[in-house]
Amino acid sequence: MFRQSYKVQERVIVFLFLLVPIGLLLAFTYYPATTLIYNSFTDWDGVSVKRWIGLTNYKQFFSDPSYYGVLFHNMAYFIIGLVQVGVALYFAFILNQKLKFSSTSKVILFMPYMINSVAVASILNYVFDNSVGAINVFLRSVGLDKLAVNWIANPGIVNYTFAFMSSWKYMGLLMVIFIGALNSIPNDIYEAADIDGASKYMTFRHITLPSIWSVIQLNLFLNLSGALATFEMTFSIYPAGSPLEMSETFVSKTIMSAFKYNQYGMASAMGVILVVFTSALVLLQYKIFSKGEK
Amino acid sequence: MKKRIALGLALLMLFSVMFSGCGGQTQTTETTANVSQQTTAAATTQAASTVNGKIVFMSHRIDLEDFLNSAAAKFHEKYPGAEVEMQTNKDYVNTLKVRISSGEAPDVFLYDASMLPPGQYLADTLIPLDDMGYTNETIKYYDSPDHTFNGKHYGLTMAMMVTGILAKKDTLTSAGITEYPKTLDELYAVADKLKAKGIPAFASMVKNNWPLNNWDTVTDSNITGSYDDYIKNMVNSDAPFTADSPIGKTMAFLRSMLKKGYFDKDMTSSDWDVVRKQMDTVGMLMLANYGIGALEGLKPDQIAFFPLPVDNKGTLLSTASKDYDYGIPKTSKNPDTAKAFIKFMLEESGFADALGEISSITDAKSTNPALLAFMNSNPKFYDQTVQDPNLQTEYTNIVNKAQFGNPDLYIAALLNKDDNLQPIFDKYNKKWADAKKLVNAK
Numbered sequence: 001m002f003r004q005s006y007k008v009q010e011r012v013i014v015f016l017f018l019l020v021p022i023g024l025l026l027a028f029t030y031y032p033a034t035t036l037i038y039n040s041f042t043d044w045d046g047v048s049v050k051r052w053i054g055l056t057n058y059k060q061f062f063s064d065p066s067y068y069g070v071l072f073h074n075m076a077y078f079i080i081g082l083v084q085v086g087v088a089l090y091f092a093f094i095l096n097q098k099l100k101f102s103s104t105s106k107v108i109l110f111m112p113y114m115i116n117s118v119a120v121a122s123i124l125n126y127v128f129d130n131s132v133g134a135i136n137v138f139l140r141s142v143g144l145d146k147l148a149v150n151w152i153a154n155p156g157i158v159n160y161t162f163a164f165m166s167s168w169k170y171m172g173l174l175m176v177i178f179i180g181a182l183n184s185i186p187n188d189i190y191e192a193a194d195i196d197g198a199s200k201y202m203t204f205r206h207i208t209l210p211s212i213w214s215v216i217q218l219n220l221f222l223n224l225s226g227a228l229a230t231f232e233m234t235f236s237i238y239p240a241g242s243p244l245e246m247s248e249t250f251v252s253k254t255i256m257s258a259f260k261y262n263q264y265g266m267a268s269a270m271g272v273i274l275v276v277f278t279s280a281l282v283l284l285q286y287k288i289f290s291k292g293e294k
Numbered sequence: 295m296k297k298r299i300a301l302g303l304a305l306l307m308l309f310s311v312m313f314s315g316c317g318g319q320t321q322t323t324e325t326t327a328n329v330s331q332q333t334t335a336a337a338t339t340q341a342a343s344t345v346n347g348k349i350v351f352m353s354h355r356i357d358l359e360d361f362l363n364s365a366a367a368k369f370h371e372k373y374p375g376a377e378v379e380m381q382t383n384k385d386y387v388n389t390l391k392v393r394i395s396s397g398e399a400p401d402v403f404l405y406d407a408s409m410l411p412p413g414q415y416l417a418d419t420l421i422p423l424d425d426m427g428y429t430n431e432t433i434k435y436y437d438s439p440d441h442t443f444n445g446k447h448y449g450l451t452m453a454m455m456v457t458g459i460l461a462k463k464d465t466l467t468s469a470g471i472t473e474y475p476k477t478l479d480e481l482y483a484v485a486d487k488l489k490a491k492g493i494p495a496f497a498s499m500v501k502n503n504w505p506l507n508n509w510d511t512v513t514d515s516n517i518t519g520s521y522d523d524y525i526k527n528m529v530n531s532d533a534p535f536t537a538d539s540p541i542g543k544t545m546a547f548l549r550s551m552l553k554k555g556y557f558d559k560d561m562t563s564s565d566w567d568v569v570r571k572q573m574d575t576v577g578m579l580m581l582a583n584y585g586i587g588a589l590e591g592l593k594p595d596q597i598a599f600f601p602l603p604v605d606n607k608g609t610l611l612s613t614a615s616k617d618y619d620y621g622i623p624k625t626s627k628n629p630d631t632a633k634a635f636i637k638f639m640l641e642e643s644g645f646a647d648a649l650g651e652i653s654s655i656t657d658a659k660s661t662n663p664a665l666l667a668f669m670n671s672n673p674k675f676y677d678q679t680v681q682d683p684n685l686q687t688e689y690t691n692i693v694n695k696a697q698f699g700n701p702d703l704y705i706a707a708l709l710n711k712d713d714n715l716q717p718i719f720d721k722y723n724k725k726w727a728d729a730k731k732l733v734n735a736k
Contacts, residue, residue: 013301043732045694046391047415056732064728066697130560153562240503243562243705259388261694262408 039268046264057269066245067270070253073159077230077249080163081223088171088219092178093204106179110172117169121236124165128152152237155246162233162247170226174219181215182208217289221282228278231255250274346375347628349401349635352393354386357588361648369638376631378402394419394623401626402635404452404618407440408690412683414443420621422446426633433640434654435616439683449619450636453651456675457508457582457613458668460589461598462573465493469577474600474671476610481603485556488577494558496551497576498708501565506701508580511613512547513700514676515604516540525680525689532730533723537715541700545707545715552708561708584617586650586664594650595663601673610673617651688733696729698722 004012040057042050061067091109095102112120127134128151136148151161185208193203209216231251234242241256242248248256250270258267355362362380369378381400383389387409393399394410399419410416424447430436434454441449466484469491475481485495499505517524517540528534536542551557558564558576569576571590579585586597601610620639622632639645646653647662652669660666680686693699706718 009297009301013297016301016305045411045691047395047411053735056735060728060732064725066725129563150560153560238501240501243500243503243709244702257697261697263694263697 036268036271039265040272041265041269043263043265044268045262046258047262050265053265057266058273060266061269061273067253070245070248070250073247073249074227074230076159077163077166078224078227080160080167081227082220084167084171085174085216085219085223088174089178089216091171092175092182093208095175096179096182106176110176112169113172115169117166117232118236120165120169121233124168125152125237128161153243155244158242158247162237163227165233166226166230174222177215177219178212181212185211217286220285220289224281224285225278228274228281344630345373345634347631348377348379349626349628349631350379350381351402351635352381352383352386352390352400353404354383355587355649356382356384357590358382358648361645365639365643365645368643369635372638372642373631373634376628376634378631378635397625399623399625401628401632402620402622405449405621406616406618407686410621411687411690412440412443413687416441416448417443417446419623420448421624421626421629422448423450423620423622423633423636426450426637432656434656435679438616438619438679439681439686440616441619441621449621450640451616451619451654452639453617453646453649453654455582455584455615455617455651456601456668456673457511457580458599458601458673460579460581460585461577462589462592463596463598465574465577466598474598475603476608476671477603477606479606482554485551485554485577489555493575493577495556495577496558497569497579498557498561498564499566499569499579500561500705500708501563502567503701503705505566505579505581506704507699508582508613509544509548509704510678510700511580511602511611511676512544512604513540514613514678515609515611516543521676521678522681522685525685529685529688529692529730532727533719534726535703535719535722537719541703542715542719545703545718548704548707549710549713549715557708582613583651583665583668584649586662587648588650594665597664599664599668600671601668610671612673612675613678614675615678616654617649691733692726692729695733696722696725698725 039050041052041054043053043056044050091105095106095109115123126132128136130136130150130153133151135151139145139148149157152158189207189211190203193207198206229251231249234247234249234252235255238247241252241260245253251274254267254270254274257263257270351362353362359380359382362382366378366380370376390399390403390405390409410419428436428447428450433450435451436447438451441447441451465488469487471484471487473480475484488495514521524540534541537546566579569579570585570588573589573592580602583599586594586599589597601612603609604611620636622629622636626632640653640655641658644661646655646658647660647665650662650665652660652665660669680689703718703722706722707715710718
């Protein structure tokens with residue numbers, strides 16, 4: 001074998017080295033993905049034989065409000081996420097200037113991101129508790145009893161509460177990304193604008209925003225895909241499923257279908273739907289926002 | 295030179311990957327050959343010499359780790375050549391399912407019909423336990439359709455569960471309660487006394503969802519006819535949930551208790567895992583005997599456990615059902631040790647007493663004072679077991695497809711904004727009908 005030409009030997013070595021990573025890729029990525037798509041056309045219950053049922057799972061998803069209705073819960077996360085992007089940009093802009101405590105503030109605002117989601121959910125669960133939580137106790141003590149609603153048990157509010165918890169955790173990450181982007185804008189442009197007598201607002205709107213437009217798009221993408229895939233908050237606080245399914249998100253509903261009710265076929269279909277849905281929405285968001293690119 | 299080393303390494307990696315796959319397979323074929331040899335050799339008595347090696351017992355009782363470890367030590371004393379590793383898991387059901395399907399099941403584990411559906415699958419996954427010498431007379435639920443197939447028994451019930459009301463004795467006595475209630479009116483009187491003391495008469499435990507299964511006792515008291523007929527009606531009906539149905543009556547009962555102020559204020563935060571550690575903060579829990587071992591810091595003689603009065607004629611009702619079954623998978627390498635372990639756990643370990651449950655061994659006498667008091671009050675037992683396995687499977691399939699259980703209905707009734715439960719009935723009837731259609735579509 002060593003008498004073969006150099007070219008052949010090279011090809012053999014490359015082939016052999018590629019075997020292991022490609023093997024792993026096929027085993028752990030492509031095989032499960034293909035099985036998932038196959039399972040979505042069956043009504044597998046996790047143990048018995050898989051029975052092909054065609055598009056029934058998909059039809060059931062789009063016709064049964066207990067399935068597609070959870071997307072409205074996800075919407076709460078998306079809306080609060082948009083606010084979160086704005087807040088992150090605001091903090092990034094302020095803390096990027098040379099203020100006294102900007103470094104300390106950056107660290108404090110980033111720290112929640114390093115805390116595990118389950119821990120965040122546990123901590124904030126106590127803060128939002130209806131009777132003894134810090135928020136309601138404070139509101140009642142200043143006389144704002146009307147505002148002291150049941151943050152976690154009121155079906156109309158609970159999703160926004162969980163979305164806020166999620167945003168509280170991830171805001172630091174978005175802020176840090178923005179700070180990096182802001183630092184990449186060269187200073188001469190600002191100086192030129194200053195010389196020309198531009199106001200702070202005009203500087204922001206015409207210089208800063210366009211320069212970091214692609215990063216804003218990135219953060220909006222993170223927000224959208226995060227809002228569709230979120231589940232940690234509702235799963236940590238209601239691991240057995242929320243009462244009346246009031247705070248189930250798409251992914252937590254998928255988990256309940258699979259592991260509580262043995263509907264693996266349905267859950268696989270939901271997994272496929274999530275991928276398609278996320279891709280479609282991200283593409284749509286990209287098209288909308290790239291029109292704003294100057 | 296470098297090329298040769300590189301090539302050699304690549305070949306080595308390639309071959310090691312290939313052979314690691316092969317090794318696993320030969321192991322399993324060896325084990326199945328071993329198991330079939332041992333079961334065909336009719337061994338009626340477990341010779342101590344075959345009880346050796348290490349086995350793994352996995353269970354969901356993370357609250358009984360200390361007891362399990364001391365039981366493991368006793369087992370090792372009895373069979374010095376054998377050793378059992380106790381594993382407990384909070385996410386027991388999911389972990390078990392994954393381990394079974396990947397061939398790594400523990401040598402002995404606990405299961406029920408929702409984890410391992412009865413039928414051919416059971417016979418393919420577990421080994422038969424007929425040679426352990428039990429009969430219908432010596433152990434309860436021996437012929438249960440949950441673990442019987444084609445005349446062979448693939449499981450032994452670990453203990454029996456009975457529903458009832460749990461409370462801390464001190465809490466009751468300090469509220470001025472001297473006797474356990476024998477009628478509904480007496481129950482309301484007890485609840486009023488607790489309410490007067492400022493603690494909720496009943497902890498609803500809505501957050502965990504599963505504890506509300508125990509209110510099925512009220513539903514059972516409303517069922518006329520056999521349980522199989524009741525389930526058959528549900529399976530054949532497109533709108534089984536009505537105000538007159540047994541479940542509907544329970545929902546109305548719960549609402550009447552809610553309006554009397556007997557439940558805790560913040561029901562969705564009511565958590566069993568919190569309440570069981572703080573039994574001073576609540577009055578009664580509608581639970582079952584498995585809670586006796588789980589109330590932290592309370593010994594059985596400090597726990598009050600009594601059956602639920604369901605009317606004013608003195609009927610005390612308790613729903614009896616089987617707890618999990620012991621099973622040994624075909625992939626176990628020490629099935630003899632596993633069988634000896636199950637026998638030990640059933641007869642000698644005092645596991646049922648530690649669980650606070652009634653032992654499945656018919657002649658066993660409970661040493662648990664709370665259980666003794668419960669049995670002495672002579673409750674009527676309702677057996678919530680479906681005798682026809684096909685009916686059970688169909689019912690379970692519809693329930694799983696519809697993705698809700700009885701607790702969801704009870705919770706919906708409790709959290710409803712007014713007494714009009716019809717919207718709840720409509721919603722769940724629709725889910726039931728849709729699920730029925732999907733399950734029956736062949």
